Amino acid sequence: MLKMQTKLAANAASNLRRKRITINKRQDNNIIADDQSLINFSHNDYLSIATDPRVRQAFIEGVDKYGFGSGSAPVVSGYYAPHQEFEQQFAEFIGFDRAIVFNSGYHANLGVITTFAKRDSMIVADKLCHASMIDGAILARAKLLRYIHNNTMQAEDLLLRAASKSKLLLTESVYSMEGDIANINALAKLAKRYDSGLIIDDGHGIGWLGEQGKGVCDYAQLNQNDLTCVTMPLGKAFGGVGGIVVGSNETIEALLQFARSYRYSTALPPAIVHAAITALKVIRAENWRREKLKSLIQFFITQAKERNLNLSSAALTPIKCIIVGDNQAAVTLQQKLMQQGFLVAAIRPPTVPKGSARIRISLNCLHTEAQVASLLSVIARSVATK
Numbered sequence: 001m002l003k004m005q006t007k008l009a010a011n012a013a014s015n016l017r018r019k020r021i022t023i024n025k026r027q028d029n030n031i032i033a034d035d036q037s038l039i040n041f042s043h044n045d046y047l048s049i050a051t052d053p054r055v056r057q058a059f060i061e062g063v064d065k066y067g068f069g070s071g072s073a074p075v076v077s078g079y080y081a082p083h084q085e086f087e088q089q090f091a092e093f094i095g096f097d098r099a100i101v102f103n104s105g106y107h108a109n110l111g112v113i114t115t116f117a118k119r120d121s122m123i124v125a126d127k128l129c130h131a132s133m134i135d136g137a138i139l140a141r142a143k144l145l146r147y148i149h150n151n152t153m154q155a156e157d158l159l160l161r162a163a164s165k166s167k168l169l170l171t172e173s174v175y176s177m178e179g180d181i182a183n184i185n186a187l188a189k190l191a192k193r194y195d196s197g198l199i200i201d202d203g204h205g206i207g208w209l210g211e212q213g214k215g216v217c218d219y220a221q222l223n224q225n226d227l228t229c230v231t232m233p234l235g236k237a238f239g240g241v242g243g244i245v246v247g248s249n250e251t252i253e254a255l256l257q258f259a260r261s262y263r264y265s266t267a268l269p270p271a272i273v274h275a276a277i278t279a280l281k282v283i284r285a286e287n288w289r290r291e292k293l294k295s296l297i298q299f300f301i302t303q304a305k306e307r308n309l310n311l312s313s314a315a316l317t318p319i320k321c322i323i324v325g326d327n328q329a330a331v332t333l334q335q336k337l338m339q340q341g342f343l344v345a346a347i348r349p350p351t352v353p354k355g356s357a358r359i360r361i362s363l364n365c366l367h368t369e370a371q372v373a374s375l376l377s378v379i380a381r382s383v384a385t386k
């Protein structure tokens, strides 16, 4: 027990202690948190789907029809008509054979990685891959080698080293804490050349990237023969919860048969999946959401440059980070922004490498240019007077 006390004290002393903010009310980007009215620049619901009236209505309809929960794991009796319909529609949307719904992106990554890598496999992953991919690799007991972020040359070196082994290459599409986009085509070529599996986590691409928001496969023009599978968490631009994996018939059948995070966890409530079907409809049809988001990203980059702010990446993605470095400085800046009516995330290690604490801003299609300009002005003033 004493040891844990020491650990907690060290955590607090390094300014790494996490606190939660309680949100009492939400409509799109406007929230009331701790009795304060804030504009939310910290959530990943990039297209404002979570509060869309049609999606809410579908959720209510789903509850009326199916109740609160699914009652059991999908392979027992937790698999409902909405699960089946959503999987079919989603696979068709992406242009792959088949899809399977996991309870979260985290479950999905654990499931796919442990299914396609084993104790004697070699996993090659970008150093900045999401924790759920790293945890999947650890759970698979495979040998894990990591390359410097976006360094495809080093990725190739590592694949070469794994010559005789079964190999699996892991990457995100849009990196969640950098906001840059991986060189997906180069990685897909490496996977082919070195006979390696390839798993892409499209958590921050699906919904807004590519035509109709089809995500990384459309963006990089990849089909199911170019990779093992793609994980698409539904808690980001889909505005809900869950994780869907798309792949060939064989890949998805393997997940259904062997992924323990699928088999041994109660299926998502059918009402959630029923709402996800409507979310998919809205996302496909309403291009204006993506157009508005993209124009806001452009606006943000121009305005940040004018104010000499140090962005982690100027890629055209809705994730924009301002590197602060020091842990306490990031928290102080976040608190200052909160006092001014903006909620942003202070991201610290181990979520990001040591010494690179940052403010993470998520742009949304319903933010206004005035809100973005005002946020950047407060940041620029705070950075200047530090």
Ligand SMILES: *Cc1c(COP(=O)(O)O)cnc(C)c1O
Residues within 6 Å of the ligand: 103, 104, 105, 106, 107, 109, 130, 132, 172, 176, 201, 202, 203, 204, 233, 234, 235, 241, 242, 243
């Ligand atoms: C959020 C996220 C996950 C986890 O998905 P959940 O549905 O939140 O469990 C996995 N990978 C990436 C890249 C993410 O951003």
